[in-house]
Structure formats: C-alpha cells, structure tokens
Amino acid sequence: MTINYWGACVDPAGDDYTVAGEAMTCRLTRKVNSSSTFYLEVDNKDAAKIDTYTNGDKIDFHVGIEPLYQWGSLSAxxxxxxxxxxxxxxxxxxxxxxxxxxxxxxxxxxxxxxxxxxxxxxxxxxxxxxxxxxxxxxxxxxxxxxxxxxxxxxxxxxxxxxxxxxxxxxxxxxxxxxxxxxxxxxxxxxxxxxxxxxxxxxxxxxxxxxxxxxxxxxxxxxxxxxxxxxxxxxxxxxxxxxxxxxxxxxxxxxxxxxxxxxxxxxx
The missing domain is CATH 2.60.120.200 (Jelly Rolls)
Structure with a gap:
C-alpha cells in the first residue's frame, strides 16, 4: 500500500502536521503493540484516529516548514x-x-x-x-x-x-x-x-x-x-x-x- 500526503507543514515543536489550507492538524506517532509491530497513526485535530498503517507499508510524507504545498510548490x-x-x-x-x-x-x-x-x-x-x-x-x-x-x-x-x-x-x-x-x-x-x-x-x-x-x-x-x-x-x-x-x-x-x-x- 502506498499513501501519499501532500500539503503538510510541520511544527517542529509539537510534531504536528498541518495540511495547508485545510482545518486539520495531524500528529504522526509510532506505537508498538504486543507483537512488536510498528504502526503509524495519523490523527486529526480532535484526536480521532483516521487510519493505521503497519510495518512494511510504504507511506510518503511531503513535509516542510512552509505552507507552499497548497500551491503544489516544492520549494521557494x-x-x-x-x-x-x-x-x-x-x-x-x-x-x-x-x-x-x-x-x-x-x-x-x-x-x-x-x-x-x-x-x-x-x-x-x-x-x-x-x-x-x-x-x-x-x-x-x-x-x-x-x-x-x-x-x-x-x-x-x-x-x-x-x-x-x-x-x-x-x-x-x-x-x-x-x-x-x-x-x-x-x-x-x-x-x-x-x-x-x-x-x-x-x-x-x-x-x-x-x-x-x-x-x-x-x-x-x-x-x-x-x-x-x-x-x-x-x-x-x-x-x-x-x-x-x-x-x-x-x-x-x-x-x-x-x-x-x-x-x-x-x-
């Protein structure tokens, strides 16, 4: 499974990922269950889980400190x-x-x-x-x-x-x-x-x-x-x-x- 996230802006202080132009803040976390499987959980601003990805899934995050990605820009x-x-x-x-x-x-x-x-x-x-x-x-x-x-x-x-x-x-x-x-x-x-x-x-x-x-x-x-x-x-x-x-x-x-x-x- 490949998931692509575009338009993410990271707040380095809190690891909060904000989709530029949208009312959503996502937190990227890693959890380990009893069988030591790694998970990535992406939560919205209300802390409700959107989805969980297991070890081996490929997840591409396009992340930066500037909200340019709402315009499809890679850099300035x-x-x-x-x-x-x-x-x-x-x-x-x-x-x-x-x-x-x-x-x-x-x-x-x-x-x-x-x-x-x-x-x-x-x-x-x-x-x-x-x-x-x-x-x-x-x-x-x-x-x-x-x-x-x-x-x-x-x-x-x-x-x-x-x-x-x-x-x-x-x-x-x-x-x-x-x-x-x-x-x-x-x-x-x-x-x-x-x-x-x-x-x-x-x-x-x-x-x-x-x-x-x-x-x-x-x-x-x-x-x-x-x-x-x-x-x-x-x-x-x-x-x-x-x-x-x-x-x-x-x-x-x-x-x-x-x-x-x-x-x-x-x-």
Whole structure:
C-alpha cells in the first residue's frame, strides 16, 4: 500500500502536521503493540484516529516548514543581502506603450522598517522601465515609467508580516492597474494609460534593482509574467497552483533546490 500526503507543514515543536489550507492538524506517532509491530497513526485535530498503517507499508510524507504545498510548490528561493537573480534581456518582457501584462508571485517578507525591497524589476535604475517592489509600510508597488510619465499602482499596506501570500498585479495599458492579494482586490484601481513606451533593453532582476541597490530580504516563489490582463478564472488557477499558460512569457518556480541557476518554465 502506498499513501501519499501532500500539503503538510510541520511544527517542529509539537510534531504536528498541518495540511495547508485545510482545518486539520495531524500528529504522526509510532506505537508498538504486543507483537512488536510498528504502526503509524495519523490523527486529526480532535484526536480521532483516521487510519493505521503497519510495518512494511510504504507511506510518503511531503513535509516542510512552509505552507507552499497548497500551491503544489516544492520549494521557494530565499533572498538575503546581495542575493538576486539576473535574467538577460528578452523582447518577450518588453511591453512597449500598449501591451497589457500581469505579474504574479508568492512572497514572504518580514517587517523591515525603512527603505525599499525590489522584488521583480526590468530596469537599470533609470526610466524607461517597470518595477515591482515593497515599501517599508508593507505595501506592494508596481511602477511604470516611460521617462516622462510615471504611475505607481499600490496595494494595501501591512503585507510585511512574515506570512506567505499570493500577489497578482494586472496592468491594463489603456485602463487601470490593480493588485490582488490572495485573489482579492487590494488597494485602488489606478489609471495607467498616461504612461507610454516602457521598453528599456535591460535585464530583468529578481531581488534587487540592477544588482546594485534595494536588495530584498524575502522569500519568493512561482513568479509568472503574462502578456495580457489575466482573467478572474486565471487568477483563481494561479492561486490554486496551476498557472494558465496562455500568453505566459516567463515562469520561475524555483524548484531546482540549491544551485546558481533558476529555470524559466514558460513555453
């Protein structure tokens, strides 16, 4: 018998296994009966036994300390001082003066008091460019700047609470920009049609601004960029861990483990 458990988060202090996104806490125990047979018992939060497995049964637990598994993610990337990823310039991430686009990512950031954390930025530090960052009040900003006109779309503040969250910003170039946190609109819809050509020919950076400043101390995962304003169904699909691939221009899932390369999984 093979049993697979997905979406488990362990509390090391109590050996409690919590299924992310579900109202269930499981305790993993081992008992020995009179015939010295080993058992694994998985109990729910009310201590009612769900099932018992005897010695020789194969039970695969997918366990970790972060609740990423509700999204089907195996791991995230942790950024600290001077950590970042650079992505060579590619035309698929240039959105000109009229192309709509959407950026989505999962993040965990603790309060940092002052300054700015750059999360995803296609910029060398000067306009034209587009940038995704977090301010010291815990609000997310999406800034579009053509060198003359600049508009910033801002989410609600207080997102620097050291909890995993999903963020999506949709950018309708002849309409509004809007943030969604956990697939719920956050902050005001902001008109962005005054911004023209934002193409810059520069690299895209994850975790810094131009590998020079605004380094983020953060955990990031599942960064997606689409060349469209994704639909409410697509936002829900991303929230559930299944990003839609239509017009998907970049997708970094950070499931490579340790190393120096992050793979773009878009097709």
């Amino acid at each position: 990337l942790s950024f600290t001082t001077n950590d970042d990823i650079s992505v060579n310039h590619h035309a698929s991430l240039d959105f000109g003066s009229a192309t709509d686009f959407t950026v989505a990512f999962r993040f965990k950031v603790a309060a940092f008091g002052s300054g700015t954390y750059e999360l995803v930025s296609k910029s060398d530090g000067s306009a034209p460019d587009w940038r995704i960052r977090m301010d010291s009040d815990g609000a997310l900003d999406a800034e579009l700047d053509d060198g003359v006109n600049s508009v910033t779309v801002t989410s609600a503040s207080g997102l620097d609470d050291n909890k995993w969250r999903t963020a999506i910003v949709t950018l309708d170039r002849d309409g509004n920009g809007q943030w969604y946190i956990g697939n719920v609109a956050s902050g005001d819809a902001t008109a962005i049609s005054t911004v023209g050509d934002i193409d810059d020919g520069q690299k895209l950076y994850i975790g810094s601004l131009n590998h020079a400043t605004n380094f983020a101390t953060a955990k990031l995962d599942e960064i997606c960029v689409w060349s469209e304003v994704i639909s409410s169904d697509d936002r829900a699909a991303y929230e559930s861990g299944s990003p839609d691939t239509t017009n998907l221009q970049a997708y970094w899932d950070f499931d490579e483990g340790y190393g120096s390369t992050a793979t773009d999984e878009s097709t």
